[in-house]
Amino acid sequence: MKTRVCLAGATGWAGSELARAIAHTEDLAIVAAVSRTHAGGCLAEVLHDPRADAPIYGTARDALTVPCDVFVEYTSPGSAKANVREALERGVHVVIGTSGLTDADLTELDAIAKTHARGVLACGNFALTAVLMMRFAEMAAKVIPQWELIDYASDAKRDAPSGTVRELAARLAKVRAPVVPVPRDETVGARGARGATIAGSPVHSLRLPSYVISAEAIFGADDQRLSIRHDSGNSAKPYVEGALLAIRHVHTLVGVHRGLDAVLEL
Numbered sequence: 001m002k003t004r005v006c007l008a009g010a011t012g013w014a015g016s017e018l019a020r021a022i023a024h025t026e027d028l029a030i031v032a033a034v035s036r037t038h039a040g041g042c043l044a045e046v047l048h049d050p051r052a053d054a055p056i057y058g059t060a061r062d063a064l065t066v067p068c069d070v071f072v073e074y075t076s077p078g079s080a081k082a083n084v085r086e087a088l089e090r091g092v093h094v095v096i097g098t099s100g101l102t103d104a105d106l107t108e109l110d111a112i113a114k115t116h117a118r119g120v121l122a123c124g125n126f127a128l129t130a131v132l133m134m135r136f137a138e139m140a141a142k143v144i145p146q147w148e149l150i151d152y153a154s155d156a157k158r159d160a161p162s163g164t165v166r167e168l169a170a171r172l173a174k175v176r177a178p179v180v181p182v183p184r185d186e187t188v189g190a191r192g193a194r195g196a197t198i199a200g201s202p203v204h205s206l207r208l209p210s211y212v213i214s215a216e217a218i219f220g221a222d223d224q225r226l227s228i229r230h231d232s233g234n235s236a237k238p239y240v241e242g243a244l245l246a247i248r249h250v251h252t253l254v255g256v257h258r259g260l261d262a263v264l265e266l
Contacts, residue, residue, distance in 0.1 A: 002027055004067065005247060006092070008034035008060050008083055009074030011046050014097065017236040018074070018243050019043060023052040028247060030054040032066040034075065034083075064090050070247050073098050077159055081105050084120065088112045093253075095246045096122040097239070099163025103170060103199070110256035119253030123260050124167030125213065125230070126242030131260045133230040134168050137217040140226055141175040144219040148178075148195070151205040152214035160205040161198060164215045164230070167258055169199040172217075178202070 005022055009015035010033035022028045032054055033043045039058030044050050057063035060083035064071065071087035073080050077100025087094050089112070101109075106122060113120045125131070141147065149169060151161040161169075172178070177200045184194045184202070195204040216229040232238055242260050249263035257263075 002029040003247065003251075004029055004031045004069045005072060006030075006032040006034070006060075006063050006066065006068040006070070006087075007054075007072045007074065008063065009072075009076075009098070010043055010054075010056070011035040011038050012074060014236040014239050015072075015074040016047055017240050018072070019052050020047060020049050021240045021244060022247070023049060025244065028244070031068050032057060032063040034058070034060050034063045061086050064092065068092055070095060070250060072243070072247065077101065081109065084109055085112060088116050088118050088120070091116055091118065093118050093250045094120045095243065095250050096120065097126060097243060099124060099166070100159040101163075106256050106258070114255045117254055119250045120256040121246045121250045121253060121260070121262060122167075122256060122258050123242065123246060124163035124165070124258075125215075125232075126239040126246065126260060127230065127232055128242055128260075129238070130164055130215065130230040130232070131242065131264065131266075133215065133217070133228055134171055134259060135261060135266055136228050137168060138171055138175050140217070140219050140228065141172050141178075144221050144226065145176065145179040146181075146221065147172070147217055147219045148202040148204065149198075150216040150218065151203060152211045152216070153205070153207055154211050155207045155209050157207055160207070161196070161203050162205075162213055162215065164213060165203055165205075166198060168215060168217065169201040169203060170258060172201055173199040 151165040
């Protein structure tokens with residue numbers, strides 16, 4: 001039996017690559033897609049791939065009338081939470097690739113997921129190098145108490161920081177709170193120059209041309225410094241392999257879990 005997937009954001013930059021990959025697997029099948037731009041059409045025609053044969057709906061609510069096993073959320077922060085809630089209430093497991101959901105949002109969705117005994121895998125970044133960067137940063141935080149995070153993205157990205165860095169900050173917070181000798185509120189001058197505080201970590205977001213998504217954790221100690229960084233290229237291909245893993249294994253979870261390594265053996 002193939003795992004039936006409903007993919008929201010199936011015609012977007014990352015979603016279209018994932019849709020093509022799903023269509024060419026032996027164990028997964030796209031049964032419905034969400035795209036406001038192409039609502040009423042056929043995904044195979046939009047992607048020019050006959051194997052991606054699924055109807056396109058304008059909303060997740062409509063798409064979820066088609067029976068499925070996993071709902072993949074790849075739309076926008078403004079609609080992601082409502083889409084995930086709709087899927088969970090219909091008894092569907094969820095993979096979240098959309099950035100911008102807050103810790104409070106995920107806590108609320110966790111309660112809904114547990115009520116329906118369904119799993120949610122929320123990944124700030126599906127790229128395997130990003131997953132490793134986060135794991136290595138957690139290891140470093142155990143022995144080096146001072147760090148700051150830098151978030152790099154294109155000048156078109158509206159949300160800040162990225163989902164990758166939000167997830168990284170949340171994970172580091174579970175290790176320990178960083179030492180900040182001069183708190184942001186005690187900064188003399190423009191406090192904004194010290195960035196924002198996300199889950200206890202100082203975070204700085206750059207938005208410039210030539211970047212796609214990069215994240216860097218910089219740890220400092222007396223006379224030594226460690227930088228752990230992930231950089232992505234211009235294609236969405238690095239995210240596909242991780243997303244397929246998430247889709248295949250999210251059924252093993254109950255409640256909200258953050259990070260692809262929740263289903264990896266690292």
